[in-house]
Amino acid sequence: MSINNRGLSKEFQERIINDLGIVECSDFHDGTCLYASFIRLLQLIPKSYKYYIPIHLIPFLIFKRKRVMQRPLKTISVAFYNYAKSVLFVSLYVAICKYALCKLKNIRHKVDGWNPALAASAACSALFLESEGRRQEIALFIFPKSLETAWRLLKKRGYVTNIKGWELFLFGLAMGIINYFYHYDDAAIKSTYLTIFKNFWGKD
Template structure:
């Protein structure tokens, strides 16, 4: 029995560790190409793989699923029963392995899992009829998060993760930290037109329409690999069996996602532009202007499929939580606790692993697919419906 547990532990660890090395190397390569697509050679992958950071990342991806599986079997043996508590306790204890990660990635993963745990909890409560379902609730929550994040981008960028803030500026195509300071943040004596700070020479409406068209190819390059990766990793059998239908779905999903992001960015910029020009006031910008712009821009999520909207909300929530956390510390409402992300991650993974085993419909197909790859199939054999639902949502 012990030798069998040890073999399973080692096998699961090696799968997770090697997958972590591959993901790390792939991420470094793609990041280098995105930053400079015309570079003459790829980064030194061997050096990246042997780095301490790569080992920490891979070790976590190896340890979490192997410790989780070991604990599920051990707890079941001790308690003598199979229920959701086994998976919740094992998921929480295994989550403590996040301590191996570097502080930045540990914080990011903690916020990611918190949002997923909250999403799973709300979905479960709605399914059980304990809270009412709100029509277009995902869209409303997305708009509210978008409103807050656009406000932070325009007026309080220090509340956002630095990488996320500069990604937003890159998506905008013409905003920079310097011209945002000049237009929105630093007090001035007169109203500044977009032309005066070098944004555009034509009208705001003409610029918005042209910007929408010109940004579309850039966002298509961003979204194609995002939609392609899950197909190749988790649904390659479906691709082999039904290639034409999967490819049509891939093209359709890429087009809709690209249209969503292009329209969202355009609306955020255009509404700010329109309200500024209407008021014609010197900077700083009134606080409600970027908030209203974000609220309107969030409606672009309606271009996405309904089941994708939940995933997009869960993408924004970690950034929103981070900004609120920084704001709370700034106002001395929240204290700084070293390693606080470790217990938060553990609590979140306890909820997520319980949901994965007992309430899989409460999580998105992407999260179900990731967990199935790393921790294995669910113990409950009634998983066929999940697989069929996942395949139908791909279509």
């Protein structure tokens, strides 16, 4: 019993409707869990490269034009290497997550919210493929999203309520922190961002 081209099989739908127990891995994929995850990895690589082209290309064209003129071969090869690592990272992340979901279901003999949470935590090991600078950027991008998700969950369960104008306070706080370090410790700001700030705010 497996998922056909039109979606879930009739038997699988009946199992879900009647709550007959935990679904089997064979309901989701052919072969072993490891094999299915590897196939998923290979499928994602050609899909992921389009996503990372603007992420790597735009900063490259804006901030590294002089370096390209001075050392074209080395600069372009390093940029392509970093680009390839990013593509592999996101593809491997999904593949590990898929594999972990299968294994956690089989080990815990249940399907609940802990399975995707633990699977995503295990998949974070793929982040080590990225350079240290990129790891920091991804972490700084994800952290506010996690806070936003936690807030919405608390709101959904009635633990918190909307605070009028709260986003203005957060924006002001964030800009205050950035401006402080810009004036007193600009080494703490990434060089690419620092260049943008200098263009807008000046050097004084």
